[in-house]
Amino acid sequence: MKTILTATAALALGTGMAFAAEHSETVRLGTEGAYAPYNFLDDNGEVAGFERQLGDELCARAELTCEWVTNDWDSIIPNLVSGNYDAIMAGMSITDERDEVIDFSDPYTQPDPSVYVSTMDDVDVENAVVAAQSGTIQAGHVASMEGATLVEFATPEETVAAVRNGEADAVLADKAFLMPIVENESELSVVGDDVLLGGGIGMGFRESDGELREKFNAAIQSMKDDGSLNALIEEWLPDGATF
Amino acid sequence: MFAYCTDPASLDGLAWLACYLTTGKHMAFYASFGTVMLLLAITAPTALLFGFGGAVAARARFLPLRMLGKTYIAIVRSVPDIAFFLFFVIALDQGLEYLRLLALCPDWDQPVRQGNDFVVCSAAKLPSNSAPQWVHEVYGFLLAMFTFAIVFGAFAANVLFGAMMAVPRAQIETAEAYGMTRAQTFRRILVPQMWVYALPGLSNLWMVLVKATPLLFLLGVEDIVYWARELGGSVTPRFSDYPHGDWRVWYFLALLVFYLLLTRVSEIVLERLMKRLTFGQATTGGMAA
Structure with missing residues (x-):
């Protein structure tokens, strides 16, 4: 294990020397x-x-x-x-x-408006199961609503899939992300008004x-x-x- | 890929599929199978090495070494993989960069920790910011490999520790009666005989390792599950020449077949290995009288 560590360190130092010659920094x-x-x-x-x-x-x-x-x-x-x-x-x-x-x-x-999208036109998002991507402002918003239950997913794609297969009643995400999907799928529609979140x-x-x-x-x-x-x-x- | 792929919207059936399956994105998907196999091929032996070291340390007579071995096994096994992958890898990366900072930027006067940030001079960055993307990917891959080896090494250490304990005491006693030293007993009697007890546990670990590769994306290395999810997700005509609905089920089916094949091949190899290792040993598997 010690040799592996030393070897890695040597390699690490070595590659650094080679690249240190270039000056303009890439961002x-x-x-x-x-x-x-x-x-x-x-x-x-x-x-x-x-x-x-x-x-x-x-x-x-x-x-x-x-x-x-x-x-x-x-x-x-x-x-x-x-x-x-x-x-x-x-x-x-x-x-x-x-x-x-x-x-x-x-x-x-x-500030980008968020919208709810659902397969049902008459879903009451205040008291529904709502899907959102974890660690987003939308997830934070749903968590702060009293009646609604938040289901979190790791990727945006999965939040929409959860609505399609009935796991969630609606999805809350940025409007710009959801609109192209809604336009392409007749079962999905926007529910309610825009929600303004974030700065x-x-x-x-x-x-x-x-x-x-x-x-x-x-x-x-x-x-x-x-x-x-x-x-x-x-x-x-x-x-x-x-x- | 093919000449007729310039206008995919006009194609249908097999021609469309042929174009679809050869997009740059799909090529990256196919390549990720190689990444995963390479990771497994390098990680498995390294983890076994770590495991062997850990097991030997854990049964050492020298107290500090024994403590070290036991601590390694206990701590790594109890930390969730995902936490280990997030924090250990970042800590390892920062440790290496800190060493390079000391070596390469002697007149650096700022603190390394500034609030949440970890700041080193640009020459100490690993890999350098200006290095091409593949260097970053290889580096991420190496970090991943090392982390996998440490995590799975701890589990392997426990399996091997148990296996060493399971070798019949009579075998060791006989070796001692022949006048073998502790090292000779270990090398000639204990290690050759322990594999039969270790193999079932190790094969479990191998199977778990095979399926643990999605953790790679936490480090920015794209594995087969990442690409399957990315490619299977529905795409609208605005963002792709090949719009389709939610096809994740097909991609995951392909992964299922891949994993089943890999499992089957592993089983066959492990079975043969077991036969070989138990040959002549006083176990039901070895069938010696």
Whole structure:
């Protein structure tokens, strides 16, 4: 075991020496890759979607080289603070709880409305079994409702599947995620009004990484100023409010 | 892949399926079978090595070594896998980066822990931020392998510890009567005879290990279950050239077949191994009189 450890350490040091020669730092962007239209994997297995285009444009404006990384939603914050990537861009709404652990950029979407989707038109969501992805603002919202029972799932896809197969009466998720699904499936429909949660979607950074955050904030601001952010929002999030 | 795949919407039947099954995403799915097999092929022997070390340590006469072995077995077995994978791996990664910080950035003056953050100089990052993605993936894979080996090593240690205890006392006594030293008894009598008692427990562990690979995605390594879920999930025409409904059941069926085959092959191999290892031994399996 000792030799294995020493060997690993030697290898680790060795590879580092080789790469230390390169100077321009790549910024690694962590995403989930399972939340269309914000981020998803296209047919080639590449990260695509609203955040892919936005992120690439932001990196170009901030003159940074960026690399996309997919990571499980549940471990997306621990891996950021531990330094496995430098920013989160995963449809993550700005909330106070998250803000205690990481720092957010300025929002790049308006507070996004969430909706309930169900197979029944007359479901009373206040007293129903509601599916949501664990660790999301929607899950937090359902948990705080007195009559409703929360069923949590690890991925967004599973929350919708739970409604299809009757495990849950309704699903609560971002409108932009649910609408393309509802449009495509006649059994599913939106129930009730929009629910406004969170403070918009922003990029997540380590609290110690103020410099990188400022760079991206400036890039986001420049895209807000010249209207290119609004164009992207209109392209990818048809129901989303613009700036 | 094929020339006629440029406009999938116009295809149907087998041609559509042929295109669908050869998208980049599916190729990644097929490749992940290799990742999983490679992980198993490397992890199983490493875990066995850790297990052997742990078992030997746990029955050592030297007290600190014995404590070490017993602590390893007790602690690792009692921590849930998922917690171990989240925290141990991150701790290991940070430990390595801290060592590199000491070696590579001697004039680093900031604290390593800043609130929730772990901060080291960019040269100490492992792998370096600018390293290509495959380097990060190989690194994640190595961390995963090491973690799997430690976790499964602890279980294997307990199995081997029990197996060593199960070897009949008379065998050891005879060896002592022949004047063999403790080391010789261990090498010539105990180890060759313990496998028959260890194998059923070890084969259980192997089967559990085979199915534990979804834990890999916690480290960003994409395994077959991740891809099956990702590919099977319904996709709308807006986001893919190959829209389809919820097809997860088909993908999981394919996984089922894969796991059944792997289990069957494992069983055959283990049975042969058992026959070999019990040959001539005074057990029902060995059929010696």
